[in-house]
Amino acid sequence: MSSRAVLPLLCLSLAACQSNNPYTSESAPIPPPPPVEQIQSPIYPAAPRDFSGYQNWSWRSPPAATASIAAEELQEMVAGALDQRGLRPAPAGAKGDVQVSVSANRATRLRQTYDDYGYGYGYGYGYGPRIGMGRYGSDYGGWASSPVLRTYEEEVIAVRIEMYDGASGQAIWSNRAEARSSAKQAERKDAARDAVNRALADYPPR
Numbered sequence: 001m002s003s004r005a006v007l008p009l010l011c012l013s014l015a016a017c018q019s020n021n022p023y024t025s026e027s028a029p030i031p032p033p034p035p036v037e038q039i040q041s042p043i044y045p046a047a048p049r050d051f052s053g054y055q056n057w058s059w060r061s062p063p064a065a066t067a068s069i070a071a072e073e074l075q076e077m078v079a080g081a082l083d084q085r086g087l088r089p090a091p092a093g094a095k096g097d098v099q100v101s102v103s104a105n106r107a108t109r110l111r112q113t114y115d116d117y118g119y120g121y122g123y124g125y126g127y128g129p130r131i132g133m134g135r136y137g138s139d140y141g142g143w144a145s146s147p148v149l150r151t152y153e154e155e156v157i158a159v160r161i162e163m164y165d166g167a168s169g170q171a172i173w174s175n176r177a178e179a180r181s182s183a184k185q186a187e188r189k190d191a192a193r194d195a196v197n198r199a200l201a202d203y204p205p206r
Contacts, residue, residue, distance in 0.1 A: 049172060051204035057087045058096035060164055068106045068157060068181070068188040077196045078102050078161070085203055098172070099164040104157060104192060106181070111152045155181045157188060159195040163203075175199045 063078070065071040078100065079089065090096035162174040177198035181191035 051173075054087065054097040054204075056090040056096045057082055057098040057100050057163075058090040058094065058166070060099035060101040060162075063102040063104065066104050066106065068185075069104060069192045073189065074102065074104055074192060074196075077193045081196050081200045085200060095166045097166045099166050099169075101162045101164070102159065102196075104159045104195070106188070107156050107158055107178075109154055109156050109178075111154050113150050113152070115148045115150060155183065157181045157191040157195050159192065159199050161196070161199045173203060173205065175202060177201075 059075075063071055063074045066074075082100070087098065156178040158176065158178045160174070160176040163172050164170065165172050177195045179191040179194035179198065181188045
């Protein structure tokens with residue numbers, strides 16, 4: 001192809017390159033940084049609560065009677081357990097450093113156990129008339145076991161204890177515990193007392 005024919009083609013190519021590009025890039029301007037005083041400081045975990053500052057307590061809501069135990073008996077159990085942990089009753093009519101709420105109920109739980117039952121057989125025979133003589137004989141045996149799953153129903157007394165800061169009303173601690181009981185009223189009282197002590201076993205938290 002001659003140079004005269006190539007020149008018009010180059011001109012067309014240049015004209016096409018200079019035409020409007022349908023793709024245009026746009027970007028929003030970067031906003032200026034906020035003032036230093038508007039930048040929030042990092043959020044750190046709250047300092048651990050000092051439970052040594054709580055010296056006395058009062059009821060937030062006295063516990064109600066249940067089918068297993070009277071309200072007065074449950075109040076006495078909780079008061080005794082709190083006293084063992086250094087919390088004394090607040091003066092009459094005053095709000096304690098800690099306010100306490102307690103609930104108790106009787107429930108039925110399913111308990112599962114495994115029992116192993118086995119069987120076996122064996123046979124043996126031997127002979128050795130005197131020391132120094134050989135021994136001969138034969139024996140065989142075997143053993144096998146079969147686990148059996150058993151499910152029982154048992155009665156428990158469940159107790160939940162909640163504590164609130166007397167000044168702010170904020171919840172500060174709670175725990176729940178159960179103790180095995182039976183149909184006898186005396187054993188239900190013992191189970192309730194055991195559940196109260198278990199619930200307060202971790203107070204004050206360490």
